[in-house]
Amino acid sequence: MTYAEGYFEAIDVEDDEYVFFGADGTVISPSVRDGRVVLTPTDEKRPGELRMRLRAYLEHPRVAMDPALADEPVALADLLMEKERASSWPRWPAWLRIRRSR
Template sequence: MPARRAWPRGGVRCLFGWRLLTWLLTSPHDGRMADEVRAVFVFDRDHDALVFRSLEHATGYMEAIDVEEGEYVALFTETGGIVNATTTAERVVLTVTGERDEADLRARLRDHQRRMRTPEPITDPVAFASDYLRREREWEWAHRWPRWPAWLDRRLHGEHPPKA
């Protein structure tokens, strides 16, 4: 009789196997300072600004080939902390360095505001990130697919988009 395989996490078995579960639960940046980051600002070569709610979300969006080719020129946390983007085995790895440059973050946000021609000045990066993420959630909510009958849609998703 073959020996039984030891399963992690107190003997709990997963339909897809413990390796997949471990891979899904393992953070790509080893959890360094992840709990302290509330927003990640990513600026690309075209001076576009992207905002993500965590390092994990930013990592999931960014592609390794773009990082290697220098597509993303600056990455910051909401407090102006500098984020370093590297690749390992075709995976993006984001690490928060100990350095801060809040003046550069604000300058890039002002440049973004000028390019987008928004009337209100961006004075607070956290408020800008919250507004950006709120508008993104509302857009996703309005354009979700498939469209279910109204009664089923309310039952599955509720009346309003989720709040952060």
């Protein structure tokens, strides 16, 4: 949870930009303390809503991934983190990124 707390910006949490869930559908309550994001699990569980939101994300044309991945949130999170890491490092030179996207 510490990694996730460092990932989000306090202003976005204060503006209610996100809904937070644990891998099992546990609703996570975000707050800001001393300018830092703090995520606290609640007793509420909404696994169906978590999977519905994940499927909607996976079906989005810019994502275009198999919606069945929503049934395994931990494996999906690992896959998405690896995909993000692979796309951001090593950085391609700007001129090469432009050529690559054509």
